[in-house]
Amino acid sequence: xxxxxxxxxxxxxxxxxxxxxxxxxxxAYSSAQEAKAxxxxxxxxxxxxxxxIPETLGLAVVYPxxxxxxxAARGAGERMCNISEADGYSNDICAYARxxxxxxxxxxxxxxxxxxxxxxxxxxxxxxxxxxxxxxxxKELNIPMIMIDIPFxxxxxxxxxxxxxxxxxxxxxxxxxxxxxxxKWSEEKYNEVREISGRTSRAWLKATACAHYxxxxxxxxxxxxxxxxxVTARGKIEAAEAMEKLHQEYEENHEKGVSTFRTEEKYRIxxxxxxxxxxxxxxxxxxxxxxxxxxxxxYADAFGFIYxxxxxxxxxxxxxxxxxxxxxxxxxxxxxxxxxxxxxxxVHTNRSCKLWSxxxxxxxxxxxxxxxxxxxxFDGDQADPRNFSExxxxxxxxxxxxxxxxxx
Amino acid sequence: xxxxxxxxxxxxxxxxxxxxGQNIVGTSLLVGGIGTKSPERAVNEALESAGLTWNDLxxxxxxxxxxxxxxxxxxxxxxxxxxxxxxxxxxxxxxxxIDIGGQDAKVISLDEKGRMNNxxxxxxxxxxxxxxxxxxxxxxxxxxxxxxxxxERAKEPAKISSTCTVFAxxxxxxxxxxxxxxxxxxxxxxxxxxxxxGNLAKRxxxxxxxxxxxxxxxxxGVRNALSETIxxxxxxxxxxxxxxAIGAALYAYQKQVNKK
Numbered sequence: 001x002x003x004x005x006x007x008x009x010x011x012x013x014x015x016x017x018x019x020x021x022x023x024x025x026x027x028a029y030s031s032a033q034e035a036k037a038x039x040x041x042x043x044x045x046x047x048x049x050x051x052x053i054p055e056t057l058g059l060a061v062v063y064p065x066x067x068x069x070x071x072a073a074r075g076a077g078e079r080m081c082n083i084s085e086a087d088g089y090s091n092d093i094c095a096y097a098r099x100x101x102x103x104x105x106x107x108x109x110x111x112x113x114x115x116x117x118x119x120x121x122x123x124x125x126x127x128x129x130x131x132x133x134x135x136x137x138x139k140e141l142n143i144p145m146i147m148i149d150i151p152f153x154x155x156x157x158x159x160x161x162x163x164x165x166x167x168x169x170x171x172x173x174x175x176x177x178x179x180x181x182x183x184k185w186s187e188e189k190y191n192e193v194r195e196i197s198g199r200t201s202r203a204w205l206k207a208t209a210c211a212h213y214x215x216x217x218x219x220x221x222x223x224x225x226x227x228x229x230x231v232t233a234r235g236k237i238e239a240a241e242a243m244e245k246l247h248q249e250y251e252e253n254h255e256k257g258v259s260t261f262r263t264e265e266k267y268r269i270x271x272x273x274x275x276x277x278x279x280x281x282x283x284x285x286x287x288x289x290x291x292x293x294x295x296x297x298x299y300a301d302a303f304g305f306i307y308x309x310x311x312x313x314x315x316x317x318x319x320x321x322x323x324x325x326x327x328x329x330x331x332x333x334x335x336x337x338x339x340x341x342x343x344x345x346x347v348h349t350n351r352s353c354k355l356w357s358x359x360x361x362x363x364x365x366x367x368x369x370x371x372x373x374x375x376x377x378f379d380g381d382q383a384d385p386r387n388f389s390e391x392x393x394x395x396x397x398x399x400x401x402x403x404x405x406x407x408x
Numbered sequence: 409x410x411x412x413x414x415x416x417x418x419x420x421x422x423x424x425x426x427x428x429g430q431n432i433v434g435t436s437l438l439v440g441g442i443g444t445k446s447p448e449r450a451v452n453e454a455l456e457s458a459g460l461t462w463n464d465l466x467x468x469x470x471x472x473x474x475x476x477x478x479x480x481x482x483x484x485x486x487x488x489x490x491x492x493x494x495x496x497x498x499x500x501x502x503x504x505x506i507d508i509g510g511q512d513a514k515v516i517s518l519d520e521k522g523r524m525n526n527x528x529x530x531x532x533x534x535x536x537x538x539x540x541x542x543x544x545x546x547x548x549x550x551x552x553x554x555x556x557x558x559x560e561r562a563k564e565p566a567k568i569s570s571t572c573t574v575f576a577x578x579x580x581x582x583x584x585x586x587x588x589x590x591x592x593x594x595x596x597x598x599x600x601x602x603x604x605x606g607n608l609a610k611r612x613x614x615x616x617x618x619x620x621x622x623x624x625x626x627x628x629g630v631r632n633a634l635s636e637t638i639x640x641x642x643x644x645x646x647x648x649x650x651x652x653a654i655g656a657a658l659y660a661y662q663k664q665v666n667k668k
Contacts, residue, residue: 376527
């Protein structure tokens with residue numbers, strides 16, 4: 001195994017991308033709390049809902065998926081899941097949903113608090129479990145829910161009919177939100193937000209693409225932290241500036257020959273699936289201690305939305321990873337593997353996400369063949385710590401490493 | 409040059425002493441794996457059978473679930489690689505290895521030189537593993553090593569449809585209560601393991617020759633049912649349970665040779 005070089009780290013520069021992104025992620029919660037305290041309405045929003053809509057309307061929204069990930073990463077996933085399971089929710093349901101439903105009931109979690117919602121914004125382009133999760137929240141809390149239906153797309157391109165179907169729903173959602181909150185839509189403001197969201201996304205994708213350098217100027221696990229800003233704040237100017245700073249730092253790292261992966265990069269892999277948040281340190285250390293850098297993951301790139309106008313925005317939200325067909329999804333990943341000179345694929349068979357884990361059985365086989373790389377998978381969960389075995393993870397990662405080693 | 413391999417599993421500890429990466433000069437196999445005294449006893453027993461001491465060993469390697477907690481070894485290798493090396497040493501033509509151990513099942517694919525190029529493991533469930541058979545043996549009060557004889561006498565193997573070990577246990581009890589013959593029930597249990605592991609194997613490209621490793625390889629009932637499931641003959645060696653330890657000893661040998 002690679003020797004980990006322990007260096008004393010200097011205090012975090014407040015102007016660094018890491019510090020700025022951390023501040024923006026924290027402010028996503030504090031600014032919503034402040035809005036609530038001022039008597040403004042606050043929404044709960046699914047991660048692939050078009051954030052441009054609440055941002056243009058000047059609405060404070062928070063993200064239950066992001067909160068559940070934070071709660072799970074800070075060790076409270078099991079406690080929260082137990083609460084919703086005692087209320088009758090099956091442990092087969094997504095753990096983000098179980099944590100969120102528990103939070104809506106007990107209204108407090110020191111690991112990551114957020115204000116209670118006055119309305120809900122749901123989009124099923126990420127999964128269909130989301131619909132029932134949000135419907136139950138709406139019923140339990142007796143608040144309105146705005147639902148945008150983006151069907152799974154069996155074709156490679158987004159058709160005009162689908163674009164029109166989604167466009168009409170986006171417009172209807174805007175009208176509903178105006179009625180619920182009393183805020184007014186402004187095309188001028190929307191264009192500003194769209195510009196900023198595009199700027200943030202371009203910078204983010206340029207930053208993640210720096211993984212093509214060998215060695216990579218960053219540890220791929222950094223992306224899992226930074227992407228919180230892409231989920232919650234990509235329409236804000238501070239986010240665009242911080243992402244541009246991140247890209248600049250990664251380019252500088254490459255020029256100086258340094259990296260945030262603080263050990264020798266012996267192997268480069270793609271990680272597939274949502275992070276195993278309750279076991280983030282274990283999963284990260286299992287790789288890093290062997291010199292394996294997770295240089296790329298579709299999960300991070302998925303939150304980079306680039307489009308030119310309203311219709312193009314509709315198409316962009318139809319192309320998120322869980323709404324596209326196997327061939328298109330495979331090709332996106334193959335491109336990431338090839339561009340970033342990936343030597344192996346590690347798949348998280350995530351018990352919470354039946355959709356994503358289900359299609360990976362076949363897709364990972366196809367990616368392995370197309371890229372001529374070994375594939376290993378491990379059982380885990382994005383937020384329920386009970387679905388992971390450290391010893392089994394370790395054996396699979398070591399096996400993957402030994403194949404990569406033999407191929408060198 | 410003597411090298412040593414220790415395979416500390418979830419239910420057993422196995423050791424092998426090899427001379428010049430060719431001949432096996434000492435072995436041991438003890439019940440009790442990680443967290444027991446068996447690994448230490450297995451080391452002593454293997455050295456004794458070889459007439460050697462620890463100081464006679466040029467290099468040692470540990471594998472199995474207990475490998476990370478065994479500090480005495482020079483090298484730490486996954487059981488995936490070790491089963492590949494051990495099986496290839498015994499059967500040079502082998503390309504696919506099906507290993508059913510105490511708590512997991514693995515299918516390992518080797519290239520023509522015997523290098524691992526792919527693997528698959530069971531998901532986090534005891535069905536299709538040695539533990540499943542142990543639980544069944546316990547409720548039927550029939551030792552696992554007698555399963556093969558029962559299978560030979562079976563007329564119509566019972567269908568065990570549940571994949572969950574706990575639910576399958578109730579299913580077996582109720583079939584027993586309904587008068588299903590013990591022979592048919594045991595054949596059904598072996599077939600249930602074979603189908604589950606066979607399906608795992610089919611996900612990888614099964615290239616002949618195929619062999620089995622691990623403790624369950626000794627069970628001809630499972631072996632024959634698995635052969636039928638995958639449509640391939642399965643090579644068997646009485647040393648199949650030692651393949652992991654043989655692979656570890658070979659790995660240690662190769663490392664020593666490469667150093668020179």
